[in-house]
Amino acid sequence: MTMKKRTFMAATAATLASLSSPLLAQAQKKAAKGGPAEDIVFGASMPMTGVFAFAGIAIDAGIKDYLSILNESGGVEGRKVKYVPEDTAYKVDQSMAAFKKITSQNKVNLYYADSTGFCKAVNPELERHGGILMTGASFAKEISNAQKYPHQFMVGPDYSEMVAILLQYIAKTKPGAKVALVYSDTEFGRDPVEAFRTDTQKLGLKIATEIVTPPGSVDVSAEVIKLRRADPDYAIFHGYISAPIPEFINQARGVGMKTQFMGTFWTMDNSTVMRMGPNADGFMGVMPYRYYYDTEGKSPMLEKIRKMRPEYQATGYMQGFLAAMLLTEAARRTLAAGNELNGKNMKIALSSIRNFDTGGIIGVPLSIKGNSIPIGRVYKADFKQQKMVPASDWINLTQ
Amino acid sequence: MRIGSAKQSYAADAALFDSRTQWAWVAVLAASLLAFPFVANEYWLYLACLVAINIASTTGLNLLTGYTGLVSLGQSAFMGLGAYTVAILQIRYGTPMLLNLLAGGVVAMLAGVVVGVPSLRVKGLYLAIATIAAGVIAHFVFSHFADLTGGSAGLSVPPAQVLGVVLDSSFKLYWVIVPITALLLIGAANLFRTRIGRAFIAIRDRDISAEVLGIPLLRYKLLSFAISSFYAGVAGGLFAYFFRAITPESFPLIMSIFFVGGMGTMLGSVLGAVFMTLVPEVLKLIVGWLPLGDSAMLVLSPVRTIVFGLMIVLFLIFEPHGLAEVWRRIRRLFHLWPFRT
Numbered sequence: 001m002t003m004k005k006r007t008f009m010a011a012t013a014a015t016l017a018s019l020s021s022p023l024l025a026q027a028q029k030k031a032a033k034g035g036p037a038e039d040i041v042f043g044a045s046m047p048m049t050g051v052f053a054f055a056g057i058a059i060d061a062g063i064k065d066y067l068s069i070l071n072e073s074g075g076v077e078g079r080k081v082k083y084v085p086e087d088t089a090y091k092v093d094q095s096m097a098a099f100k101k102i103t104s105q106n107k108v109n110l111y112y113a114d115s116t117g118f119c120k121a122v123n124p125e126l127e128r129h130g131g132i133l134m135t136g137a138s139f140a141k142e143i144s145n146a147q148k149y150p151h152q153f154m155v156g157p158d159y160s161e162m163v164a165i166l167l168q169y170i171a172k173t174k175p176g177a178k179v180a181l182v183y184s185d186t187e188f189g190r191d192p193v194e195a196f197r198t199d200t201q202k203l204g205l206k207i208a209t210e211i212v213t214p215p216g217s218v219d220v221s222a223e224v225i226k227l228r229r230a231d232p233d234y235a236i237f238h239g240y241i242s243a244p245i246p247e248f249i250n251q252a253r254g255v256g257m258k259t260q261f262m263g264t265f266w267t268m269d270n271s272t273v274m275r276m277g278p279n280a281d282g283f284m285g286v287m288p289y290r291y292y293y294d295t296e297g298k299s300p301m302l303e304k305i306r307k308m309r310p311e312y313q314a315t316g317y318m319q320g321f322l323a324a325m326l327l328t329e330a331a332r333r334t335l336a337a338g339n340e341l342n343g344k345n346m347k348i349a350l351s352s353i354r355n356f357d358t359g360g361i362i363g364v365p366l367s368i369k370g371n372s373i374p375i376g377r378v379y380k381a382d383f384k385q386q387k388m389v390p391a392s393d394w395i396n397l398t399q
Numbered sequence: 400m401r402i403g404s405a406k407q408s409y410a411a412d413a414a415l416f417d418s419r420t421q422w423a424w425v426a427v428l429a430a431s432l433l434a435f436p437f438v439a440n441e442y443w444l445y446l447a448c449l450v451a452i453n454i455a456s457t458t459g460l461n462l463l464t465g466y467t468g469l470v471s472l473g474q475s476a477f478m479g480l481g482a483y484t485v486a487i488l489q490i491r492y493g494t495p496m497l498l499n500l501l502a503g504g505v506v507a508m509l510a511g512v513v514v515g516v517p518s519l520r521v522k523g524l525y526l527a528i529a530t531i532a533a534g535v536i537a538h539f540v541f542s543h544f545a546d547l548t549g550g551s552a553g554l555s556v557p558p559a560q561v562l563g564v565v566l567d568s569s570f571k572l573y574w575v576i577v578p579i580t581a582l583l584l585i586g587a588a589n590l591f592r593t594r595i596g597r598a599f600i601a602i603r604d605r606d607i608s609a610e611v612l613g614i615p616l617l618r619y620k621l622l623s624f625a626i627s628s629f630y631a632g633v634a635g636g637l638f639a640y641f642f643r644a645i646t647p648e649s650f651p652l653i654m655s656i657f658f659v660g661g662m663g664t665m666l667g668s669v670l671g672a673v674f675m676t677l678v679p680e681v682l683k684l685i686v687g688w689l690p691l692g693d694s695a696m697l698v699l700s701p702v703r704t705i706v707f708g709l710m711i712v713l714f715l716i717f718e719p720h721g722l723a724e725v726w727r728r729i730r731r732l733f734h735l736w737p738f739r740t
Contacts (some may be wrong), residue, residue: 049700053701117649121642124558141483185542186648190542229419
């Protein structure tokens, strides 16, 4: 090895060793103390890189935009909200590190979590901390258990409720229809399976088949044959973002299947659906929020968003925007009642929300009872318009 | 300048530390580890615990792959087995933490012996592929034996208790995780002062020659799998107590850690785990210091990931013996200064 290489390696190792010194922690503490004490801190473990970056970037933008609107209009009861995100690469250990870092440098009250794994891992820490109300990108059924996750909630229906909304639509549109569930062999994919089985029975629908695929699988010809044999009227995909849905639909259409394909929230972004090509036409799915371009009804917030960002914003943006809105609303109600800003009080304040107007982000006023908001609407892809258009009215599972 | 240390007995030759200077540095390290929790904040304590868990697991893998030459991709499965064993024991029976960790290690060890059986017939890449099966089977068991494992939702682990103290923060867990890792490291380092450890190295260097020398390959290869899996099981158990939530997807592949650190050295396991855990965080700090305003995270996060990957590749190209060799070279530089090595 030449001297040059040696110097490079030694210098790199020495730099890293010095940078990772805990003395940094002290420096950061001092820096944190300099910040304005009255700010409400909104932390976030945000996946800006990794497999979920597409959503993380959009969610981050949504949170930032809402907080800038809020801060410009005076903040929460006169207190500004300071947003402190950290990239997590969608890895639980890094999400946790981000949480520890943000909470050890700031007095955090509101937090956005990036994954189900992190929501579970951080739950004991949230209870121990006591001062934080959290929401995030997870719609896992388990998180909707308010007793087990008392300081968390989700900004929309959980995955089982998403499937239930689709099944309600199906039962209304075609009573007694045959429905198939195609899901990925992941925690995400398996989440609504039990609910699918019970809900189909309850609604008088028939289970055509259940197909489980490896996550991100490419060759689905065997599964398409199985689906063709079952010949369902509807097939619901869950546990995927995109692949293998386009391949599934293309092959199914290729063999002449007339099945109506459907998806759940993370599949339903306009660009994700339209990337499927012409076969995307008619693809349906459940959406808890309005699309960026929806002009139906009175929606001042959507108009504001369109003014701030003239280009299309993904569904993740809406999720982040609404997450920031509900978290800060809980903080506002807590402060307005003269209570201490902690996880318990904010959760009580959040649960007091009745007929809340989201400014058009959700098409109906929302009320919060448990950890989820079981409201959604079925949208359908119009490939000619390159848009998702409403196929149903808003469906509220609590009614 | 240090010109050498004369060794006048076999004991001195086999000693882990051969000079007073080294003992002094070990004392400094021990004192630093003791003082660390009192000066570091929760974030750095979290990272310290995470590094310690990764060191325990990587040391196990290094015993198997670095020292015995048996390539395994099943380490994460053994970690998972250890974690689930600990979680089930803690949730259902509330048995003491140390007993649970031991049980986690033993269950992983037994599975390791079974998975190690193909190592008698296949080597290298073929063995690696055979051990992947362990990961697939473990994932299947974790996801489908829902009554025991909680299925895809996984298990939430109550905090451990030691002497009546509830270990619910990184500060408290540090005092359990770091000593256990230190014990595992000392155990592994001492292993190579014994016949067993030397047999592992002989098998790695040339298994046929090792057998000619009287080393029973069956026994020693399986023993290597057993010890390695035990380490992974204990590391998994610590992981369960640390994160307190485990799911079938909690245990990804951890292969690259010791390649960066250096195969076949204890220091390599330590430096590899430190590098892989801390560098992403250090890069985040550097990005945070750059005066780029609000959009810094958006713009620089992908760059940071690329830099991290690039650093791994550069180490593999310029220093295939890993960070441990860099460290040795730095030490030699000081030993021989002002002369060149």
